[in-house]
Amino acid sequence: MEGTDRFFERMVIDHQNRIFALGFALTGNRHDAEEVAQDTFLRAYRALCTYPPDRVRELKQKAWLHQIAVNVVRNRVRGVHPKVVELNGSEPARGSGPEEDVMRKLEIDELAARVAGLPPRYREAVVLRHVQELSYAEVADALEQPVGTVKANVHRGLKLLRGENDGDGDA
Amino acid sequence: MATVMLDLKRLGDVRAPAGFADRVLAQVGMADSYAVFETVLGPVYVAWNRLGVSAAMRSKSRAEFEEWFRKEVGRQLVRVDPPVDLAAKIEDQLEGKRRMQFDLRGLTPFSQAVLRKTLEIPRGQVRPYGWIAREIGHPAAVRAVGTALANNPIPYFIPCHRVVRTDGAIGNYGGGGPEAKRNILMLEGVQLKRLQDLAHAGFRYEGVRTTKVFCFPTCYHGRTAKEQNIVLFHDEAEARAAGFRPCKHCRPAAVA
Numbered sequence: 091m092e093g094t095d096r097f098f099e100r101m102v103i104d105h106q107n108r109i110f111a112l113g114f115a116l117t118g119n120r121h122d123a124e125e126v127a128q129d130t131f132l133r134a135y136r137a138l139c140t141y142p143p144d145r146v147r148e149l150k151q152k153a154w155l156h157q158i159a160v161n162v163v164r165n166r167v168r169g170v171h172p173k174v175v176e177l178n179g180s181e182p183a184r185g186s187g188p189e190e191d192v193m194r195k196l197e198i199d200e201l202a203a204r205v206a207g208l209p210p211r212y213r214e215a216v217v218l219r220h221v222q223e224l225s226y227a228e229v230a231d232a233l234e235q236p237v238g239t240v241k242a243n244v245h246r247g248l249k250l251l252r253g254e255n256d257g258d259g260d261a
Numbered sequence: 262m263a264t265v266m267l268d269l270k271r272l273g274d275v276r277a278p279a280g281f282a283d284r285v286l287a288q289v290g291m292a293d294s295y296a297v298f299e300t301v302l303g304p305v306y307v308a309w310n311r312l313g314v315s316a317a318m319r320s321k322s323r324a325e326f327e328e329w330f331r332k333e334v335g336r337q338l339v340r341v342d343p344p345v346d347l348a349a350k351i352e353d354q355l356e357g358k359r360r361m362q363f364d365l366r367g368l369t370p371f372s373q374a375v376l377r378k379t380l381e382i383p384r385g386q387v388r389p390y391g392w393i394a395r396e397i398g399h400p401a402a403v404r405a406v407g408t409a410l411a412n413n414p415i416p417y418f419i420p421c422h423r424v425v426r427t428d429g430a431i432g433n434y435g436g437g438g439p440e441a442k443r444n445i446l447m448l449e450g451v452q453l454k455r456l457q458d459l460a461h462a463g464f465r466y467e468g469v470r471t472t473k474v475f476c477f478p479t480c481y482h483g484r485t486a487k488e489q490n491i492v493l494f495h496d497e498a499e500a501r502a503a504g505f506r507p508c509k510h511c512r513p514a515a516v517a
Binding site for chain 1: 275
């Protein structure tokens with residue numbers, strides 16, 4: 091028990107930003123992102139408590155947490171579509187926080203909302219591949235889909251994001 | 262294509278909000294939450310986790326409480342807004358109405374047994390240290406009981422103030438010294454003056470002539486008797502010789 095606790099603490103500290111970013115890209119807002127990330131770690135902890143020590147040691151933490159987070163999002167948004175926030179021509183944000191000094195917060199939020207507006211199967215594939223930068227094999231594992239399907243979904247998702255909606259959509 | 266992918270990569274650089282890891286650890290019970298609650302005893306700092314209330318102290322400041330908690334309990338501590346349901350439970354517990362859940366992990370099995378036993382002492386009553394020792398099956402460990410109670414991490418809620426010395430002296434109190442102990446007992450309706458007069462005269466038990474049962478002087482059953490029916494005893498042998506048996510509620514002696 092003591093060992094599990096220390097292992098878990100390490101895992102939360104190591105992966106909190108990555109999992110929060112994942113929740114943010116999948117849900118499109120910071121509030122839901124925190125809920126998803128908290129829920130992900132909570133489920134991870136409950137699972138860890140039931141795992142034998144060698145299974146915990148051999149765990150591929152990153153892929154495992156991504157898989158849990160994707161399932162958390164799938165379960166909570168079933169039937170609910172994320173709100174897409176329109177921020178066209180918005181005023182420049184003042185005082186960018188220390189967290190994002192490259193892009194301003196509003197732009198990041200807008201981008202997250204746009205990504206979250208994608209149909210779920212494209213969204214998951216695009217986010218895991220290009221936001222989280224997993225390999226195609228890791229994405230396929232986390233989504234439990236064939237690599238070919240993942241590649242196609244990433245491709246179509248990117249097309250939608252660039253505004254090229256005609257042609258080879260999933261129609 | 263390239264710019265979209267570059268933008269997406271930046272989306273991955275978003276960081277979790279401040280305090281996120283602490284809140285997660287608090288949720289799984291590895292860190293405790295705490296808040297200040299207004300109670301009949303004044304402001305009390307209370308820490309809790311999913312297993313129950315883990316600590317309480319009338320500290321002067323947040324810093325003082327946090328330092329005390331880390332030293333005594335050794336877990337991480339996260340300050341939150343006081344939850345309404347917990348505030349209600351705290352009020353009820355101090356009024357003797359409800360039983361809270363407590364997290365006593367980290368204490369020795371002996372200390373846990375002492376504190377669990379202490380929880381059984383009803384409001385308005387007191388017991389000697391030796392009573393706790395006997396009830397938990399370590400009749401000789403009276404001094405160790407005193408130590409365990411002195412280090413009670415949850416005073417007021419686990420009523421260590423209801424354990425007093427047999428000679429009538431009030432005994433020390435980790436929750437703010439003997440004076441605080443006296444005040445809390447008065448607040449709970451214990452007739453301290455009478456208790457101490459009896460103790461000074463050497464009387465430890467009182468019996469009721471009509472029932473032939475002897476009790477600790479603060480026991481509820483003893484208090485309802487008429488004055489002329491009350492008999493005082495110095496010790497168990499004297500009471501038994503007079504044909505009295507120990508009360509089954511306050512258990513002044515092992516029920517044979």
